[in-house]
Amino acid sequence: MAGIVPDNQVMKGSRLWESANGSPFGYKHQKKGEHMYQTLGIAGCILLLVSNLNAQIVSYSFTGAVGNESSFSPDNQPAGAFASSFTRGSGVNGSSAADAFSSSAWSRGELALDDYFSFSLTPASGYQVSLTELQLDERRSGTGIRDWVARSSLDDFASNIGTVVSVPDSLATRTDQSISLASGTFDRIGGPVEFRIYGFNAESASGTWRVDNVELFGTLTPVPEVKSICWVAGGLLGFSIWRRRQC
16 A cells, blocks of 8 residues: 555665564664764763873972982882983082072073983883973072073974073062973874973072972873774774665
8 A cells, every 4th residue: 555664664764674574674773873873972082081181291399309419309100101310411500499409500691501400201112102291380599590491302402392481580489380392293202202491591600590390291102003003993994884885
């Protein structure tokens, strides 16, 4: 009879679907598709959350320091990497400062390549690091530096990371001074990276400059294995073929 669809057939748009066993084939597959889209949506959200995670990787709080130590250990070692001790360059001298890391004899003019604070991070075998931010607190004496800047070993300390930071003529501690590393240069690093923090333009050779609460942010992740990548690629290809056949 016209207008009546048999029990083993269902209409989808202008197309008639029929199952081999009499079940509403189109309806079941529609339901399966909905579940798959939900699963893929959840997985996508999780991957997006993980990729945007900005966690503290290593910190140097210098608790108990007297300021003039030749080196000072990090607060802890991150899982999946090794953080070096905090040190200074050969062009500056250690100076006293409680619970901080301090130096004198900073360049009175332009940046001097031996006048810096330094630390490094080395991912463990099978890991890579993507860095997003370097933070620190800093304070100068009355005749200390007036400018500072950070550089890295990725270009052999040839260029500044961001712009030079001007230090006001003040004895106050400036907290959470931030250097962005989110340019892409510091993504998926598989080897060691060293950071040097240069102070210069000091008002006197006896002037001091100290840093505290130095923190490095980013993510440490296992390097994807080729086998895992192939499984993911194969799964995406299979899903693409399945979708084409259902359309």
